[in-house]
Amino acid sequence: MSWTTIESDPGVFTSLVQSFGVTGVEFEEVFSLDFLPASSFGLIFLFKYSRAGNSGSEADAVVDDPDVWFAKQTVQNACATQAILGVLLNTDGSAGKFELGEKLTDFKSFTSALPSDMKGESIGASEDIRVAHNSFTRPDPFVSDEKRAATDDDDVFHFIAYVPVNGKVYELDGLKAGPVFLGGAESNWQDVAKSRIQARITRYAESEIKFNVLSVVPDKVLKLQEELKVEGADVASLQVQLEDEQDKRKKWDEENVRRKHNYVPFVIELVKALSGNGQADEMLKRGAEKRKEKAGLS
Structure with a gap:
């Protein structure tokens, strides 16, 4: 069955990974690359794809690192979930309260030894992943069996993940043959990723503003709940922050219900x-x- 496009939104992505069984993470929108969250498992960059803008990266040398989980995109419209998996499946299981969950743990074990194209096929063949992904599609009452061929005038968007693995920073672009090594992450891995993202943005026309960056960060609700247990904690301040985060989650849930409802x-x-x-x-x-x-x- 086909995959549909989904919105690049922190509430959508957080709910999506929760449906996979993942706990301990959430997604946060980045409004400026100068203010990236201090704690981040990975970054996801959405941009309007064009052959002209992407041509400058064709010469990037891909690497074959067995420690990096990388999948080529073989399924149309799956790049959002594929970028998310690129971060989750490369995140150290000992990182904070992060838990990959049974479904994705089994999926990672099954696919780790496969070549990148077969990893991509495995994503497309996973009913659990596809159903979860498609559940965030806005209902379309006017479904047509005729598929129109894409033209150069169509807006085509693409997702790329940036992750630190064993002290190195990688760009995971499913349209490439493998991960691209960007540099070492001895100090702050996000500085390396930031430079790469900025370089990609400058390759596009100055009028192009259709960019979006999401950071995969520790679950703030769980973090605040843990901090409240610490002796001597500023309970009043932490409680206010916790209520704000819980209100945000409630708003996300309400927005997701509206997204999925057919009016x-x-x-x-x-x-x-x-x-x-x-x-x-x-x-x-x-x-x-x-x-x-x-x-x-x-």
């Missing part, structure tokens, strides 16, 4: 009801008059 049947019934009592024509007439007024045509 079309409701709209159709509403239009039928308005048409039945003559209100629809009157509303359309008033709308047309307002548009004329705004255009200065009345």
Whole structure:
């Protein structure tokens, strides 16, 4: 079955990895590369893909490092989940409260010895991963069996992951043959990743603003709950922070419910009801008059 595109959003990605069984992490949107979170397991970079903008990286030398879990993208529209897996499956299990969970632990064990293209095929063949991914797709009531060929005018977006592994920083781009070694991470691995992301951004037109960076960070709710247990902790301050984080999670949950809900049947019934009592024509007439007024045509 096919995969669909999903939104690059911290609430979506956090809920997605939780559905995989992962605990101890959440996603945080990065609004400036100058203010990256201090604690991060990895970065995910979303950008509008173009052959011209990507051509400058074609000569990047890929490496064959058995310690790096890397999958080539073989399934259309799976790059968001593939980038997420690139971070999760390369994160040290001893990192804080991070737990990969049974499903992804088994998946990693099964795929670790496979070549990168077979890892990509394994992602596509995993029903658990595909169903979880597709559950965040906005419902489309007008499904067509005819697939239109993509054109140069279409907006095509791509996700790339950046991770530290054994003191080295790697770029994981599923469109490449393997991971790209970016440099050592003796001090701050994010500085290395930041330089790479900035270089990618500058390759695009100055008018292009369709970029997004998410950081995979320790679960703030769990972190604050642990800090509250420490003797001498500033309980009042920590409690306020915890409530703020819990409110954020509640908002994420509400937004995800709205994303998944199909409102079309409701709209159709509403239009039928308005048409039945003559209100629809009157509303359309008033709308047309307002548009004329705004255009200065009345």
